[in-house]
């Protein structure tokens with residue numbers, strides 16, 4: 389069966405829009421240079437914004453006390469997670485090490501930022517990503533690739549409520 393166009397007078401695209409193919413795909417040096425300038429300018433602006441915003445919102449030391457939970461919510465040997473909102477939201481873990489002994493650490497591993505967890509069976513903090521281990525007492529690295537101790541908060545218990553404050557190292 390022979391092909392029959394549906395329209396009697398199909399549009400004459402080539403006649404109506406007389407642009408040669410080599411003209412349609414041609415990009416002049418000037419246009420290309422303009423494109424590169426816009427692209428590199430955009431990248432420079434983006435990087436500048438990141439740098440400036442880090443100056444505008446510096447990491448501040450934690451101020452004041454922050455309520456975490458009631459003492460009854462975390463049994464001895466237990467752990468709970470909490471976050472404190474500041475310039476950014478930082479995740480922490482609160483550990484009930486022994487009767488009346490509490491510890492709070494940042495939950496981000498100091499190696500590649502995986503979430504650490506408290507393992508009561510060995511009384512240590514584990515980073516499951518690369519088998520990193522930290523002391524549940526001080527946050528120091530015990531084993532594995534983490535380069536630094538976990539940042540710690542001080543824990544204050546008052547009226548059966550657990551609060552955290554910025555950590556003050558009383559030894560040094």
Ligand code: FES
Nearest residue numbers: 497499500515520
């Ligand atoms: S991210 Fe924790 S050990 Fe690698």
